[in-house]
């Protein structure tokens with residue numbers, strides 16, 4: 145049985161493994177982290193689901209929607225309420241704006257985005273090795289993939305990790321061309337420069353008839369915020385993005401500032417915080433290298449050269465940023481992961 149080794153148990157890698165589940169390939173996955181999902185990470189804390197990575201998708205994300213329907217994963221529409229608060233302080237005032245009711249729907253998963261990842265991993269049937277950080281790849285008659293403790297052999301290799309990470313941390317023998325390596329380095333890793341936060345409270349003290357949590361505040365620590373409560377009422381939560389000017393603080397210091405800002409909006413309300421978490425993705429080495437160049441958002445995303453297979457159709461690149469459509473997004477990861485599986489299936493017939 146020809147062996148396919150997939151590097152990275154994020155959405156793209158798992159989509160490839162899932163699409164190959166009934167093939168005559170033997171599929172194994174090497175994952176650097178001790179968990180599945182990569183940039184998808186639903187943290188369970190104090191009986192709350194805090195969404196630290198990808199959360200939302202839309203009707204245009206057809207590959208993702210097809211997959212989640214096939215896997216029977218429930219999803220719902222994001223409710224942003226009737227009004228948003230814009231806090232322009234200190235350069236302006238706090239103002240309220242009507243949210244257009246006819247906008248395009250945004251969806252999210254009923255049980256967190258990791259529900260998709262866990263279901264996909266299970267349905268793929270692939271063997272997953274955790275805590276295996278790939279640091280070198282040699283391609284000869286067979287492909288040898290090394291981590292600090294092991295060497296894995298394969299006939300085909302799918303690199304489903306952000307291209308900037310590939311360029312920074314994996315040594316190739318024979319070497320990749322300098323032009324291609326530059327392209328890998330100069331391909332922006334979507335959302336790798338964000339700080340995502342989420343917090344759960346005993347009560348949804350922020351909700352009123354018109355406003356349910358949608359906040360934009362360009363100069364404050366919270367830059368964007370949305371309600372993340374469940375309709376059933378078993379979770380009262382907020383989720384959003386923090387200002388990158390606060391990236392040098394630790395999570396506890398950011399928590400202090402975030403809760404103080406919320407207090408300033410609702411001074412009269414009693415607040416009982418259950419759980420807070422944030423992830424500064426800039427500090428996640430398996431998402432973005434420490435000294436990565438600063439790139440324009442989506443720079444080189446979807447570049448057709450990223451979809452060229454190397455070494456006589458034995459090595460493929462499949463992170464979301466390599467996708468032709470919706471690159472950088474969950475949909476791009478599913479689309480490209482499935483496309484790579486199709487290429488492998490075409491080779492084997």
Ligand SMILES: Cc1cc2nc3c(=O)[nH]c(=O)nc-3n(C[C@H](O)[C@H](O)[C@H](O)COP(=O)(O)OP(=O)(O)OC[C@H]3O[C@@H](n4cnc5c(N)ncnc54)[C@H](O)[C@@H]3O)c2cc1C
Pocket residue numbers: 151152153154155156157174175176177180181182183184196197198199200201276277278279304305306309313334335336338339340425430431462463464465472473474475476477
């Ligand atoms: C904060 C944030 C918010 C986002 N919000 C949205 C959203 O709302 N909607 C949306 O559509 N998209 C969103 N995204 C983007 C979305 O998460 C990605 O498009 C998608 O998850 C990418 O999947 P991937 O498998 O291509 O890459 P990744 O998820 O990055 O997976 C790569 C995997 O490879 C592993 N890996 C890395 N290096 C190595 C190595 N050397 N050896 C072995 N394994 C390695 C990593 O640990 C990881 O598991 C968001 C991303 C972030 C960070």
